[in-house]
Amino acid sequence: MSGANFILLINLSVAGLLAAAFMAVALHDAGRAPARWFAFGYLLGMVYSAIEFSIPAFSDARLPVVAAFAVFLAATIAFNGGLARKYGVAPPWSPMLVFLFAATVAVYFVQDLPRQSLVRMMAYQLPYAVMQFVGLAIVWSSRQRRGRLDLILMGVLAASGLQFASKPFIAHALGGWGANPQAYLQSSYALVSQSLGTVFALALALLTLAILARDVLAEVISKSEMDMLSGLLNRGGFTRQAELAVLGAVRQGVPVALVIADLDHFKSINDGFGHASGDRVIETFAGLLREAAAGHHAAGRIGGEEFAIILTGTNLAGARLFAEGTRSAFGTLPIDGLPADNRCTASFGVAELHPGETIADLMRRADEALYLAKNAGRDCVRVSAGPGGEWPANAMVVSSRSG
Known part of the structure; x- marks a missing residue:
C-alpha cells in the first residue's frame, strides 16, 4: 500500500469520526443547525475518500474522478452552510449550487486535456479554493462579535484556500499527479496533497468544534446566571x-x-x-x-x-x-x-x-x-456617603417622594 493510500484511509476514518462528533453536538441540542451542516459536510468527505480509494479499480476513471470532485466540492459547500448558520449570515445557496454545477461540468470537459496540463489541474483545485474563501467571507461579514477562535478560523480558511490554489504548482514541481487517474495514488504529489487535506480538515473541524463548544458553554453560563421571572441577571x-x-x-x-x-x-x-x-x-x-x-x-x-x-x-x-x-x-x-x-x-x-x-x-x-x-x-x-463618611456636595439634593 502506498503512502497516499494509507493517508486516504486515514482521511476516510477521520471524516467519519468528525461527522460523528458534529452529529453528537447536533443531537445534544436540536437547535444546533450549524452542527448538522458540518456533520453532513464531513459525511460527504467520507464519500469522497471512498471514491478516490476506488478509482484504481475502474478502467475508465472519467466518471469517478468527476464524481469525487463534485462530492468534495459539495462537502465544502455544506461546511459553508454550517458557517453561515453559525454566524447568522444568509447562506448563499443559489450561487454556491450554480458554482457546483458549473465547476463539475468544467472538470468533466477538461478530462480531454493532457493530464499534466496546468489548466486541467487548476480547474480541479481552484473551485475548492473559491469555496474556502467564500467561507472566510461568511465569517468576515458576520455582525456577531468575533473572538480569538473566530479570527483563527478565518486565518485557517485563508490558508486552506491558498493551499488549494497552490496545488497545481506543487504537482508540477513534484513531477505531476500520475500518468493517469489510476496512478494518482502512487505519485509523490498524492501523498503531499492528501496529507495537506488531512491537516486542514482536522484544523477546521477542531476549530469549529471548539467554537460550538464555546457557544454552548456561554449559553449554559448565561442560563445559570439568569433569573427566569424577571429576565434579568440573578x-x-x-x-x-x-x-x-x-x-x-x-x-x-x-x-x-x-x-x-x-x-x-x-x-x-x-x-x-x-x-x-x-x-x-x-x-x-x-x-x-x-x-x-x-x-x-x-x-x-x-x-x-x-x-x-x-x-x-x-x-x-x-x-x-x-x-x-x-x-x-x-x-x-x-x-x-x-x-x-x-x-x-x-x-x-x-x-x-x-x-x-x-x-x-x-x-x-x-x-x-x-x-x-x-x-x-x-x-x-x-x-451614599464616601468611604470615609464624607457626603458628596450634591447629597442634600437627592431625595424626592411622590405626592
Whole structure:
C-alpha cells in the first residue's frame, strides 16, 4: 500500500469520526443547525475518500474522478452552510449550487486535456479554493462579535484556500499527479496533497468544534446566571458582571455607579392580591430596568424584590437622576391584576465607586443608602456617603417622594 493510500484511509476514518462528533453536538441540542451542516459536510468527505480509494479499480476513471470532485466540492459547500448558520449570515445557496454545477461540468470537459496540463489541474483545485474563501467571507461579514477562535478560523480558511490554489504548482514541481487517474495514488504529489487535506480538515473541524463548544458553554453560563421571572441577571450573574464593569471602569479611568432598588410593601401585594400579581409587579419593574440598561449596563434581580443596576461611565449625579427617573416612571405604571388606583413604588440607594474600593464596598454603601431611603418613608432616593463618611456636595439634593 502506498503512502497516499494509507493517508486516504486515514482521511476516510477521520471524516467519519468528525461527522460523528458534529452529529453528537447536533443531537445534544436540536437547535444546533450549524452542527448538522458540518456533520453532513464531513459525511460527504467520507464519500469522497471512498471514491478516490476506488478509482484504481475502474478502467475508465472519467466518471469517478468527476464524481469525487463534485462530492468534495459539495462537502465544502455544506461546511459553508454550517458557517453561515453559525454566524447568522444568509447562506448563499443559489450561487454556491450554480458554482457546483458549473465547476463539475468544467472538470468533466477538461478530462480531454493532457493530464499534466496546468489548466486541467487548476480547474480541479481552484473551485475548492473559491469555496474556502467564500467561507472566510461568511465569517468576515458576520455582525456577531468575533473572538480569538473566530479570527483563527478565518486565518485557517485563508490558508486552506491558498493551499488549494497552490496545488497545481506543487504537482508540477513534484513531477505531476500520475500518468493517469489510476496512478494518482502512487505519485509523490498524492501523498503531499492528501496529507495537506488531512491537516486542514482536522484544523477546521477542531476549530469549529471548539467554537460550538464555546457557544454552548456561554449559553449554559448565561442560563445559570439568569433569573427566569424577571429576565434579568440573578445575584451571582449580576455580581460577576458588576465586577467586570468595575475593573473596566478603573482601567479606562471612567466613573461607575451602582443603583439598588427595593419594591415597597411587596409582601402586602402578595398577601392582598396573590403571588401572580406580585410576579407581575416584579416583571414590570424588571422591564423598566431592562429597557434602561439597553445592553450597555448590567441589571439584575439580586433578591426577592430587590434589584440592582451597574452604570458604567456614570457619576453619582447621573446615577441619582437615573434612579429618580426610574422611581417616577414606576410609580405611574398600572399593573395587571391590581386595582386601577393602586400604584406601586420603590426605594433606591445610589453609590459611586471611589478609588481603592471593590464591588463589595460599592454594594455595601448602596445598601446603606437604600436603608436610609426606606427609613425616610420609602418611594425616594438616597445617595451614599464616601468611604470615609464624607457626603458628596450634591447629597442634600437627592431625595424626592411622590405626592
